[in-house]
Amino acid sequence: MTLLNPAAFYLLLGSLLILALHFLRARERRREVSALSLWEGLPGDPQSRAARIRQQIDPLLLLQLAILLALVAALAQPAWRMRTTSLSGLAIILDGSASMRTITEDGSTRYAHAVEEAQSLLNRYPSTSTAILQHSARPAILARPGLEHADLQDVLLRSEPTWYGDGTTASLLSLLGGIGGASQFERVVLLSDHEIADAPDSFETILVDGGDNLALTAFSVRENPEGAGVTALVAALNDTDAYQEVTIRIDDRENQTTLSVLMAPDSTERFVIPFPNSRGSLFTASLEPEDGFAADNRRFFSLDRPIDVRVCWLGSENRYLMAALRSVAPVTLVDDAAAADLTVVHGVSAPAFLTGTILLVHAGIEGLLSQEETVPTDRIDVLEPGHPILSGVDPSSFRIREAPTASLPPTTDVVLAADGVPLLATYEDGTRTVLYLAPDILETNLPITVDFPLLIRNVIAGLIRVSARLSYRSAEVGEPISLAGLGAVEQLYDPQEKPIPLPDGLSTFRPDEPGFHTLVTDRGAFAIAVNVPAEESESLPAPEGIDAVDRSERRSVRFLPLWPAAAALAILLLFAEAHLHAGRRGLTRRAR
Amino acid sequence: MPTFIDEAFLQRLSNLRFIVKGRRKGHLAGLHASPRAGVSLEFADYRAYASGDDFRYIDWNVFGRLDRLLVKTYVHEADLPIYLLVDSSASMEIGVPSKAHYAAHLVAALAYLGLRGLDRVGLFPFNDQLIPGLPARHGMVQMGKILRVLRDIEPGGRTSVNRAILEFLSQTRESGLTIVVSDFLASGAEFADGLARLLHRRDEVILLQVLDPEDVTPRAAGPTRIVDVESAQRATLTIGQRTLGEYAERIRRNREQLRGLSLERGIPYFRTTTDVPVERFLHEELRRGGILR
Numbered sequence: 024m025t026l027l028n029p030a031a032f033y034l035l036l037g038s039l040l041i042l043a044l045h046f047l048r049a050r051e052r053r054r055e056v057s058a059l060s061l062w063e064g065l066p067g068d069p070q071s072r073a074a075r076i077r078q079q080i081d082p083l084l085l086l087q088l089a090i091l092l093a094l095v096a097a098l099a100q101p102a103w104r105m106r107t108t109s110l111s112g113l114a115i116i117l118d119g120s121a122s123m124r125t126i127t128e129d130g131s132t133r134y135a136h137a138v139e140e141a142q143s144l145l146n147r148y149p150s151t152s153t154a155i156l157q158h159s160a161r162p163a164i165l166a167r168p169g170l171e172h173a174d175l176q177d178v179l180l181r182s183e184p185t186w187y188g189d190g191t192t193a194s195l196l197s198l199l200g201g202i203g204g205a206s207q208f209e210r211v212v213l214l215s216d217h218e219i220a221d222a223p224d225s226f227e228t229i230l231v232d233g234g235d236n237l238a239l240t241a242f243s244v245r246e247n248p249e250g251a252g253v254t255a256l257v258a259a260l261n262d263t264d265a266y267q268e269v270t271i272r273i274d275d276r277e278n279q280t281t282l283s284v285l286m287a288p289d290s291t292e293r294f295v296i297p298f299p300n301s302r303g304s305l306f307t308a309s310l311e312p313e314d315g316f317a318a319d320n321r322r323f324f325s326l327d328r329p330i331d332v333r334v335c336w337l338g339s340e341n342r343y344l345m346a347a348l349r350s351v352a353p354v355t356l357v358d359d360a361a362a363a364d365l366t367v368v369h370g371v372s373a374p375a376f377l378t379g380t381i382l383l384v385h386a387g388i389e390g391l392l393s394q395e396e397t398v399p400t401d402r403i404d405v406l407e408p409g410h411p412i413l414s415g416v417d418p419s420s421f422r423i424r425e426a427p428t429a430s431l432p433p434t435t436d437v438v439l440a441a442d443g444v445p446l447l448a449t450y451e452d453g454t455r456t457v458l459y460l461a462p463d464i465l466e467t468n469l470p471i472t473v474d475f476p477l478l479i480r481n482v483i484a485g486l487i488r489v490s491a492r493l494s495y496r497s498a499e500v501g502e503p504i505s506l507a508g509l510g511a512v513e514q515l516y517d518p519q520e521k522p523i524p525l526p527d528g529l530s531t532f533r534p535d536e537p538g539f540h541t542l543v544t545d546r547g548a549f550a551i552a553v554n555v556p557a558e559e560s561e562s563l564p565a566p567e568g569i570d571a572v573d574r575s576e577r578r579s580v581r582f583l584p585l586w587p588a589a590a591a592l593a594i595l596l597l598f599a600e601a602h603l604h605a606g607r608r609g610l611t612r613r614a615r
Numbered sequence: 616m617p618t619f620i621d622e623a624f625l626q627r628l629s630n631l632r633f634i635v636k637g638r639r640k641g642h643l644a645g646l647h648a649s650p651r652a653g654v655s656l657e658f659a660d661y662r663a664y665a666s667g668d669d670f671r672y673i674d675w676n677v678f679g680r681l682d683r684l685l686v687k688t689y690v691h692e693a694d695l696p697i698y699l700l701v702d703s704s705a706s707m708e709i710g711v712p713s714k715a716h717y718a719a720h721l722v723a724a725l726a727y728l729g730l731r732g733l734d735r736v737g738l739f740p741f742n743d744q745l746i747p748g749l750p751a752r753h754g755m756v757q758m759g760k761i762l763r764v765l766r767d768i769e770p771g772g773r774t775s776v777n778r779a780i781l782e783f784l785s786q787t788r789e790s791g792l793t794i795v796v797s798d799f800l801a802s803g804a805e806f807a808d809g810l811a812r813l814l815h816r817r818d819e820v821i822l823l824q825v826l827d828p829e830d831v832t833p834r835a836a837g838p839t840r841i842v843d844v845e846s847a848q849r850a851t852l853t854i855g856q857r858t859l860g861e862y863a864e865r866i867r868r869n870r871e872q873l874r875g876l877s878l879e880r881g882i883p884y885f886r887t888t889t890d891v892p893v894e895r896f897l898h899e900e901l902r903r904g905g906i907l908r
Contacts, residue, residue: 056843062841
C-alpha cells in the first residue's frame, strides 16, 4: 500500500487540539441526580493508578482520535500498488536533443540514463506492443510497434543522441500520427532532461538528470571598421547556484585572446572581447572550465570571406551603376556572359540568346523585351510595395524625368510604374532571370540618392543570392543552409574533414554536428560555422519534489484507491461517537 | 390532542376502570357506590315509611306479611372526585424519557379512566408548592384541558410533597381519590403529615413512585461530580462498586420506608421505572393492586 498524498498526515496535528480540549475539560464527570441526599456521605471507591489512567482514557476521546485518523487516512489517499505487466500499447519517446549528451556524475550520459529507463519500461511490459521514437528538431521513429522485445532492446542500445535542438510537440505528434497516433498507446512516456511545456496531458515525462551547466549561448565576430583585427561578442550562461570563475578564450587558429570573469549564479552575461591582432576568419570561442555538456562550451564563427561577383557588361559604360555594384560586392568583369554571375545590359538591346541572370538598365532583349517611345513621366506608382527588390528603398525619393514605354512579356512582374510606363520590372523564365530598369539613369536622380545602392544591393541579392553566405557565419545544427550562389559545389566536409556525400542537385544542407564544415566549389572553399542550438544550453531543472525514479515507479503501477474505505470508516466512527456522546448526555442530564 | 399521548393508547385502556373502596359521597350519579341511599338497581336496606316517601318504593309483599309499611332503599351510585397530584419538580426531569414525561403519560391515562367512569377529575401539579392546575370536572372537555396542562408543565424547582398536600387540602373541600405521582426520593417522614391530613379528610390516597432506571441502579462512572438538580448542591465522589452497593442500600431503604408508611396508613403504594411501559404498569401493577379492574 502507498499514500498518494502523504502530506495529509500533517493534519494529524489536529489531534493535539482534541487532546488539549479533552484535558482542559474537568477531569470529573458530571452527573446530575434527583436527590443528593441519596449520595451524600457515601464512601467513594479507591482508584488504582491503572484505573485512573483508564479513567482518563475516555472512549469518546479515543473515538474522536480514531475519526481524525480515519479522515486523515482518507485524505492521504491510500492505495494498493498493483503492478501492471501488460498495456494495450506503449510509446517510448527518447529526447535525442544535444543536451542529452551531457555527461552525468556517474560518467554516463543523460541519454544513457534515458535508455536505461526505457529498458526498464520494456522489461516491465515485455508483451506490450511498443514503439520507440527519438524527439529532437529532426524527430525519428527508431522502432515501429510490433518488434520483438529483444529487437526493441537492440534498437535502444544502438540509438544515439543527436546534436539537434529540441523538437516541437507538433512534429512529435505528427510522427506519432504516422504510427497510428498517440491514442493508440495506453502509455506515452517521454524520457527527457526537461519538461515539455505544451505536451499533451496523456504524456508522461520521466526526467533524467538535468541541472547545472556552464555554456556559451551566443558568439559573433565583427571586423573592426579601421581594419585592425576583430571584436568578439560572447554571451555566457552560468546555470548553476554558485559563483563561477570562468575563462573565455577566442581562437582564430593563429592567435588567441582570453577573458577571465566571475559569473553570478543563474546569470547570463554578454562580453565584448577585443581581438586586435587577429587576422583569421575562423573563430572558436571556448568557455573554461569545461563541464558535462562540453559541446556548448564551444561555439564557432566564420567571418565572410570576400567573394567576387563576376559581371559581363554589355552596352555603354555607366560609372554610377558600376559604383553601385561595387558597393555591394567586389566586382570582376568578365567577357563571357556564360561565365558571369550577372550580365549587365546598359543602353542597348541584348541579343535574344542571352540567358542567365540579366540586369537591363535602359535596355532590352531582342525578341523578348523592347523599348519604344520615350515619354515624360511624373508620379511614380509602387505597384508591389512588399517586393524584396524594394527592401529598404523609398521610391518616393526617385525623380524620373522620362522613360521609354516598353513591350514586355506577359508574365513580367511590374514593381514600379509612372503614368502606365513600367519603370522597374522582373521577369523569369526557364533560362533567364531578368530585372528591367527602364529609364536612362542620367535622366533620373538615382545616382545621387542613397536608395540607389540599396536598390542595386537588392537586385544583386535577388539575382545571385550572395546573402546566403551570411548563414555560414554561425549556423545551428539542423538548420537548412543554402549551397547556391557559390559556384558549382564540388565537395562538403564535416568538422573532422571527412567528405559528406551530397546527392546531385542538392541545394541545401543540414549539418548534423557542431564545428566548422567546409564547402568547396569551383569558386573556392567556404567555411560554415555550425553550433549547438543555444536552447540546448538552457535545460530546465527537474521540478522540486519529483524524483525521476519515483515518478517512473508511480507511472508503472496502478493504484486501487482505498480512501473511500477510510472515509466510510470515519463516518461510522462519527456515528458511534455521536451515539456515545448522546448517551453520555442522557446519563448526566437527559432532556425531556 | 397533544401528540405526546395518542388516541390508540387511550383506546387500549378502555376496559379499565377505577375500583374505589368504601362508599363515597358525591354530587351527581356516577359509577361508584355512595353511602347515601338512593335510586339505583342495587338494594341497600328497608326503613319505615315516612310521609313524603315515594309509594313506588314501598315493599308491598312485606306489608302483606307483616302489615308494616316499609320502604326499600337502594345504593346510591355517586360520582367520585379524583385528584391527580403530579410532581413537577426539577428532579422529575432526569432520564430519557424523563420521569416527568412518564408521569404525564401515567396521569393522562388515569385521568382518562376517571373521566370515562363519569367521575370528576382534577389535576394538581406541584413542586414545593401547588402549581395552578385544574379543579375536578366531568367530561371529555376536561380531558383536553388536562392534556394541555400536562403538555405545558415545565419541570423545575424543589420538591415538597407535604407542602403541596397541605395547599391541596386548603383548595379542595370534597374528599376523593387522591393519587400522588412523584419520585418520592425525599424521606418519607417529610410528607407523612400531609398524608395523615388527607386520610383524615377521608380521602383515598394512592402513592405512585416513578423512578428512572439510573435512580435505581446507577452505573459506575469513576470520579464524578454529583449535582443535585433541585438544589444545585454538589459532591465529588468516585463511583465504583462499593459506592454503588451503598447507594443500592439507600434506595432499598427509601422503598422500605415508603412501603412501611403505606402499610401503616393503609395507602396503596406502587413503584415503577420509566423503562416499564405505562400501559403495562396500569394493566399489571395497578390492576393487581386492586386500583383498577
